[in-house]
Amino acid sequence: MKRDDPARIQAWLKTVLVSRGDLAGKLTTAASAHGLALAEVVAGGYGASAERRLDVYAAGYVLRLVACLQEQYPALTAFMGEAMFAVFAKAYVVTHPPDSWRLEHLGRRFPEFLRETRPRQADAAGETFYALPAEIARFEWAKSQALTAPGFEGAAVGVVPGLGPLGYLGEACSVELPDCLRLETLRYDVPTFLAAFGADPKTPLPAARQTHLAVSRVDYRLTVLEVADWAHAFLVACRGGGSVQEAVAASSQATGQKASAIQAYLMLWLPTAIQFGLLRLR
Amino acid sequence: MNSLGLPNLGFGVGLRATHFPYLMSHDDPLVDWFEIISENFLHNHGYARHVLATLAEKRPVVMHGVSLNLGSYDPLNRDYLAALKDLANWLQPAWISDHLCWTGIHGVNSHDLLPLPLNEETLQHVSNRIDQVQEALGRPLILENPSSYLTFSSSTIPEAEFLAALAGRTGCGLLLDVNNVYVSATNHGFDAQAYIQQLPADRIVQVHLAGHTDCGDCLVDTHDQPVPTPVWELYLLAQRRCGGAATLLEWDAAIPAYEELVAELNKARGVLAGAMPTAAVRQAEDALSTPIAFQVAVGR
Structure with a gap:
């Protein structure tokens, strides 16, 4: 490949952008990978140095994406503080360069990154302190997905006409979930903690409590509902299609509760689930 | 009228999420047309899409993209193109635009508008x-x-x-960003007015306006402040050359209230009527080029 091949120059510039280190380190990495030096690629002779010109792109690449992550994870930014958030966000951007034109996908691996990079040798209090950011990130990611995926707007989402409460449980009745529904099982009650933290940043860290959340949307407004383990299992089962009875059976198997009990819970819970945009009946 | 037969839409602004509350609570959007960032809506089925549908019933909309990756040596992304066409079929935009740049290669997307060597090989x-x-x-x-x-x-x-050669070979139109001309001309030492004179005037469909930041050793395209006087002067030249093209104000960081944005846009009407604004360029030690965080806000 010739030295001024445009594809080679693009590969060189890409390496400069995504490599770790300061500009000198990036240039060393790019030179090693592509056999090109800055002076060979970038024209000189006017105004700012070639290094300065290149750094507008190299520094801007990271800062621009960190700003996007802050926008994508505002509650986490508030919890960690901007400076600490930026440390992790920069590390994330360097570790996981964006691989999609969809900017909204930038932060999709951030919760997992935070979980993987947390200190492992902490005591109980430290465990919560280090584990909570990843849990907050999971919640915020679920919210962002629920806000943009297709929902039930414009469609009837209420009770099936002529169907009484017992009718919900008939073989003919099936459940449809909106694409915007996100089901998360968190180690902490993150929504309650964030509400308290927003009112008082000195709010104590929460105790561990497994929390099943259903995050969805109604009339373009976000809904968040904590659900019992049987309801979580029921919704998970509904993702596979089938009748209400089949989902009840799956929930019973997953939670060890009797199907008759789940049917009773369901009759009371379905109107709330419909109101929160978690499902509709057909 | 340009040779593509596309209309002069008048004076418009880039649609930004921070202005949704104003636009959804006022019947009159105060501008002639809107430009959207295409990518913000391609897979967004939430409130932003609802706002767009509402505004599209009132005013023409143009789709402005940042991800065609035209200059890249990666293959064209056919999934992206298909999504772009789907959105266009739904929205019926006045036209679709993107940039002379590349945004990524080897599967990495920089989310920046990167320059490419300009020579016969890249032209082809x-x-x-x-x-x-x-x-x-x-x-x-x-x-x-x-x-x-x-x-x-x-x-x-x-x-x-x-x-000009691209326009001649492909029949494409041109979106002349006079702020970008000024920034690049200053950074590289070419004559901004001569640049505009060299473009085929009949292909200029739209003109972009924006502000930038003077970082001492270079200008940075920040889209975060009023349009400075030298850019207005290039705007007047461009409009005189092409005989009237659609005007669009971009403001992507430190975004002002909607009425303030419209007031800045309306200076363009004044320029064409002979009133040249006096606005200095903000100076800073460093600045972030091409802010994009506002795009994430569209999904919130």
Whole structure:
């Protein structure tokens, strides 16, 4: 490949952008990978140095994406503080360069990154302190997905006409979930903690409590509902299609509760689930 | 009227999420048309799409993209193109635009508008890709000149000449960003007015206005402040040259209230009537080019 091949120059510039280190380190990495030096690629002779010109792109690449992550994870930014958030966000951007034109996908691996990079040798209090950011990130990611995926707007989402409460449980009745529904099982009650933290940043860290959340949307407004383990299992089962009875059976198997009990819970819970945009009946 | 037969839409602004509350609570949007960032809506089925549908019933909308990756040596992203066409079929935009740049290669997307060497080889490469895009979209592409901070040793064709050649070979239109011309001209030492004179006037469909930041050793395209006087002067030249093209104000960081944004846009009407604004360029030690965080807000 010739030295001024445009594809080679693009590969060189890409390496400069995504490599770790300061500009000198990036240039060393790019030179090693592509056999090109800055002076060979970038024209000189006017105004700012070639290094300065290149750094507008190299520094801007990271800062621009960190700003996007802050926008994508505002509650986490508030919890960690901007400076600490930026440390992790920069590390994330360097570790996981964006691989999609969809900017909204930038932060999709951030919760997992935070979980993987947390200190492992902490005591109980430290465990919560280090584990909570990843849990907050999971919640915020679920919210962002629920806000943009297709929902039930414009469609009837209420009770099936002529169907009484017992009718919900008939073989003919099936459940449809909106694409915007996100089901998360968190180690902490993150929504309650964030509400308290927003009112008082000195709010104590929460105790561990497994929390099943259903995050969805109604009339373009976000809904968040904590659900019992049987309801979580029921919704998970509904993702596979089938009748209400089949989902009840799956929930019973997953939670060890009797199907008759789940049917009773369901009759009371379905109107709330419909109101929160978690499902509709057909 | 340009030779593509596309209308002069008048004076518009870029649609930003922070202005949704104003726009959804007022019948009159105060502007002639809107430009959207296409990518913000391609897979967004939430409130932003609802706002767009509402506004599209009131005013023309143009789709402005940042991800065609025209200059890249990666293959064109056919999934992206298909999504772009789907959105266009739904929205019926007045036209679709993107940039003379590349955004990524080898599967990495920088989310920046990166420069490419300008020479006969890349001219042929970009021409071929514009042809493919126009065939896929079934309409002419409108191509914007980017702001840039470096040039390449292997460049042999001035940017204005390169754009003119692309327009001639492919039939594409031009989106002349006069702020980008000023920023690049200052950074690279070319004559901004001569640049505009070299473009084929009949292909200029739209003009972009924005502000930038003077970082001492270079200008950075920040889209975060009022349009400075030298950019207004280029705007007047461009409008006189092309006989009237759609005007669009971009403001992407430190975004002001909607009425303030519209007041800045309306200065363009004044310029065409002979009132040249006096506005200095903000100076700073450093600045972030091409802010994009506002795009994430569209999904919130």
